[in-house]
Amino acid sequence: MFFYLLKRVAMMVPMLLGITLITFTVIHLAPGEPTDLQIQLNPEASSELHERLRAYYELDKPLYVQYGKWLGRLVRLDFGESFSQDHRPVLDKIAERLPVTILINVLSILVILGVAIPIGILSAVHQDSPFDRATTIFVFLGFATPSFWLALLLMDFFGVRLGILPIAGLKSFGFEYLGMGGKLLDLLRHLLLPVFISAFGGLAGFSRYMRSNMLEVVRQDYILTARAKGLSERAVILKHALRNALLPIITILGLSVPGLIGGSVIFETIFAIPGMGKLFYDGVMMRDYPLIMGILVIGAVLTLVGNLLADVGYALADPRIRQS
């Protein structure tokens, strides 16, 4: 097991290198440079200034030199300085956006699991029942509804008409003056709509997946055996069937690890939440190469780590894999 892990981790290094090389190239293939955006259509900028700015950002050097320098810094865990006019370290910019993105994503995954798994089980157990059909419609509605549209409707209804929920942002003005409990309540009220919206769209996938796994499992011989030996239906489903049906979910969870740091631009824009999605989008629009690369590298690392975790988790959960 230990040797297997070591091999997997060692394999990640060339893979990561390959990913960075490809992304670095692709980003620089996109037309436009950060300097264009900083001075373009500015009546006062001369072409000499343009050259000076390009030299300042070292954009005048060949691409392989730029990549080499970038990689050299990355090895020392230095993600470089943002090309935007604030010139701040990329890591700082990511660090201040990361907590809120992770918070919302974790909450929304918990909500999705908490709702989708029971729905999946019940739909499978009562296959083709009215409940099955109703939940199918419900989860697909969630999947098909444009999140920005639903978000605006809910904001208008709960925020403007009923006036019981805040519209946007994460904290009320005057948050600092609230007590501990007040702060928590304020945060919860602000998170309610965003978490609901982001979870609503994800219900369909998980619940359908859970349903089909469950249907698969209940047809197996060992379920028949369990029933034959006189176990209650409850014990059959929750003890024998569920554990086996949950196995593939581990893989999905592993794959959603990189998703934890990814945000959605539309969603963050609507709710005025400063998260990773908007940071990345703005970075791309401004051709802020170090920032884009920083986020992509972290995403790539998390994807690789997530895959590894999924494999390891699978091995731990399933004795058949462990033995082979």
Add this chain to the structure above:
Amino acid sequence: MAKRRLAVTALGVGMAALLFGSCSPEQPVVVAEEPARPPVHGDTIIMGSNADAVTLLPVLASDGTSSSVNSLIYNGLVRYGKNLEIEGDLAESWELSPDGLTLTFHLRKGVTWHDGHPFTAADVLFTYRLYIDPKTPTAYAERYRQVEQAWTPDPHTFVVRYAKPLASALSSWGLDIQPRHLLEHVEITKSPLSSAPVGTGPFVFREWRRGERIVLEANPDYFEGSPYLKRVVFRVVPDPTTMFLELQTGGIDEMGLTPLQYARQSDTFNFRRNFRKYRYPAMAYTYLGFNLRQPLFQDKRVRQALSYAIDRQEIVKGVLLGLGQVANGPYVPGTWPHNPGVGYYPYQPDQARELLRQAGWQDSDGDGILDREGRPFSFTIVTNQGNDQRIKAGEIIQRRLREVGIEVRLRVIEWASFLKEFINPGKFEATLLGWTVPPDPDGYNVWHSSKTKVGELNFIHFNNPEADELLEQGRRTLDQEQRRKIYFRFQEILAEEQPYAFLYVPDALPVVAARFRGIEAAPIGIMHNFIRWHVPEREWKYRR
């Protein structure tokens, strides 16, 4: 679109007073409020902003939010007053030498930086040197490079000498003066001031939560007296619809409305009671520019025909819901350089057809599209992503031109690619774009025939010897009356030549919660007397 811009950043000098009469028709008559009670200090205003500031170090900043925030923290030597006249700010007075080459500023005494350090002419000299330092990555160095020499005879006098007279010299000293004692001998891009600014202005920086808000507090020692509002918060809400909902629920006190919000969504009783809307022409215009190197557009009659075929009133009505006006040239109606004698091209499709016929364009194969020598009249308009008004205007133009037999395709391209692939290399036929109208009428960089290199602003390759001559004269002439004559003639040439089909000047549409008093709409906008805005004590919303 209706982006708020403060003070010096984007306003023209002039006397727009004429126009002011038509400023805010829907504005309820200002309620006769308790005149006996003097304004008191207190309360907070929360201003909606569609983007976070990038940096609060003015020399590095070039985005709208940063300059809005910086304009409350910093001062220039001069600024634009409410009627767009230049007035003193950190300079008490100034004089120009008889040869028009030397400007002497007499600075206010007793002004201090927010950290208590005294402000002197050394700070001004330092700021000037900061801008022209090749190591400073700023896009605003050019106008200060025109200075031949700058010096400070005493701590309260600053003198600059130019090699040639420069009409925009005085207004260029509206730049934010930055503190020497905190910025000298530091690498400018690493300065902590970019996230915690120290200025001389009416508000002191307090807090910046990135992506959420920037908080400023009243400067009790401000040289024009402490502002009445105790605190200003710039709150970042990127989505205009969300911002409008926030406004209605009190999460925001001030924002710029979209035409739709202004015209259709703010007419309820509650809205009228809780908010005051304002309306004045923005210092900007939108145009359809023709690439004059394309054979298609080299004939003046064709460009005139295109202008006749476009219904500008329809665009103002359809795109701006009437909240704007037709543009007839590169200046905003009502400002001093604007020539009202130059008419705009009325919608006359028959005239357009006639001109096109004279230029040799006919529908010889009966397919509904004009052709000449076997080539159909069809071209592509490129514009940038993210500006719905331009895209809508493009669609309206597309339909109207189709009616006179011209086929138009509309391509919308993401900004960076748009500049790099289309505008800079001149690989476009026509483009829908807008300009902010700068403080000074000098249009040399946009219109002079020498400014056609890659990346320069005359990307349509306009080339007219008389216009060149006028532009050269205009920037070296100091007398306003004479300059006006020069630019009037310049506008006549543009009207005749139609290198752009000038389309519209949108209105700025700010709205402010009704509890704020003392707001005075003026040609420059509503922010000119911001430090005099106040809230009667019984209406205070934020008491801490």
